[in-house]
Each structure stands twice: as C-alpha cells, then as structure tokens.
Amino acid sequence: MTSNAIADALQLHLLERYGIRRPAIRHRPLTSIDTNVLVDAVRNQLGTRINLETLAALVDMEVRPFTSAFRQAFGLSPWQYVLQARLSESARLLRESNLAVTEIALAVGFATPSHFSTAFTGRFGVPPSRYRQIIR
Structure with missing residues (x-):
C-alpha cells in the first residue's frame, strides 16, 4: 500500500x-x-x-x-475507469521502466499476470511484452 x-x-x-x-x-x-x-x-x-x-x-x-x-x-462505470487507469499506467511503465511485465501487472493492481495480459491485449491489440518491443 x-x-x-x-x-x-x-x-x-x-x-x-x-x-x-x-x-x-x-x-x-x-x-x-x-x-x-x-x-x-x-x-x-x-x-x-x-x-x-x-x-x-x-x-x-x-x-x-x-x-x-x-x-x-x-x-464510464467506476470499474471501467479504474481498469482504464491501470492499463494506461501499465503502458507508461512498459515504455519508461525496465520493470518485468509481472512486476508491472502487480504494481498497477492486477491480481494475476495473465489477467493483466488479457486486459492489456484487449485494449492495445498486442500483449504487454510485444508492446514494449514495439514502443522502444
């Protein structure tokens, strides 16, 4: 916390x-x-x-x-807003930090890395690790 x-x-x-x-x-x-x-x-x-x-x-x-x-x-509903905020922050961390994808998932409040990956892919069209490769 x-x-x-x-x-x-x-x-x-x-x-x-x-x-x-x-x-x-x-x-x-x-x-x-x-x-x-x-x-x-x-x-x-x-x-x-x-x-x-x-x-x-x-x-x-x-x-x-x-x-x-x-x-x-x-x-948006409160849940949708929180999810959007988590995904936006995770995208920023993928661009600007060297944290592992699992660390980012947990840092922004996802219970599991797989849930994070599914939500991230749904929003950005690519998995988090691929997003990091493309953006850098």
Whole structure:
C-alpha cells in the first residue's frame, strides 16, 4: 500500500469513527472537486484493491447513486475507469521502466499476470511484452 493510500484509508477511518460527518447524499451530480478527488484517489491507489464503498465515501455519497453520478461525470462505470487507469499506467511503465511485465501487472493492481495480459491485449491489440518491443 502506498503512503497516499494509507493516508486516505486512515483519514476515512478517523472521519467515520470520530468526525462529524454529513449524511451521505443520495442523488446529486459530481462536482469538479469531487472528480478531482476521485481521479487522485484512483491514481494513488492503483496497486491496491479499490472498492466502490471507499470511492463513494470520499464524495459523501451512497454507492448506488455514486455509480450513476460517476458514469455521468466520466462516461464510464467506476470499474471501467479504474481498469482504464491501470492499463494506461501499465503502458507508461512498459515504455519508461525496465520493470518485468509481472512486476508491472502487480504494481498497477492486477491480481494475476495473465489477467493483466488479457486486459492489456484487449485494449492495445498486442500483449504487454510485444508492446514494449514495439514502443522502444
């Protein structure tokens, strides 16, 4: 877990346990501040398990309306957005680092290298190792 992910989790825990929280809002669009918070949270937690409850809590919403508001704001479901972010970061790492494909898969949050390879090939049309050969 990265230090930012730990800090986010700790902040959420402390607010839930000791803070005065507003009740979760049922239905509302995401603001630009909300979208910035979510983009940063996903980026900082790519290597961890990202769940809807945590993302919704970051913007004081319940899961179901959050999912709808997220789709309206980003044009993708939260899961699709996280997958896209993981694949984009993995492509950057393949271009700019010498990390092994397996290390990259785990670093961006894929449970297995084979799942990473399948998702990467689906998005970019070539397996990760071939992508690295072509791009360099």
